[in-house]
Amino acid sequence: LTTVLEERGGYLIKGLQAVFPDQKPIDRTLINTWQDPNVTDIVKKSGRKQLILAALWTEVCLAMPTIQALGEGYDVFIVTDASGGISAEAHDMAVRRMAQAGAVPMTWLAVLSEWQRDWAREESAAKLTPILEEHGGATGVAFAWEMQLLASAQKAGK
Structure with missing residues (x-):
């Protein structure tokens, strides 16, 4: 979980924090989460090569780390209905761009069902x-x- 400039109002959605009550969000200034070593160090230490990502501003906060992680050899699954762009077109174009780069679009229900x-x-x-x-x-x-x-x-x- 990450936030952007929390002291300026970039708080995490309360409902999302409730799902992970013991996880303190990483507050960042970088637009591309994947450029923040506080984030990538945790991912790399986990040893996992598959990532499931969702974000506000699909075209920026989801697309940028997704494309970079794909370039570094990660399998990336993007949760399209748990993400949102500034418009329906922006969201759709970003999802297409990420899929063309190799990301796998999924819905939250598909993620839940595959885990269960x-x-x-x-x-x-x-x-x-x-x-x-x-x-x-x-x-x-x-x-x-x-x-x-x-x-x-x-x-x-x-």
Whole structure:
């Protein structure tokens, strides 16, 4: 998590901070996050070669680090519906540019589903269910209905 000039009002979105309550955002001045060694040192020390990125100002704060990380050999997945540009056109053009450079566009629901893989993984499913129900639109409604059917079937089977 990063912020830009927090003392001038560049605060992190509160809902996002709530997801990572123990992580202190890195406050930066550089426009391109990938040029900040405070960020890249953490990524490099992790040993991970796959990055999942989202940002405000898709055409700047997402595109610049994505393209640079791709150039350094990272696989980059961009969460398009958790990012936003200054206009729909700016967002779309930036996503196209990053995809042409090798980034893989994804949605937040695709990320969630790939991490979960199996709803039988109850510990993580219990944490993800409220997120899916609240933010999943029609998918969230359908999921809640399916969970209700499963619960009814389990009660009937006992």
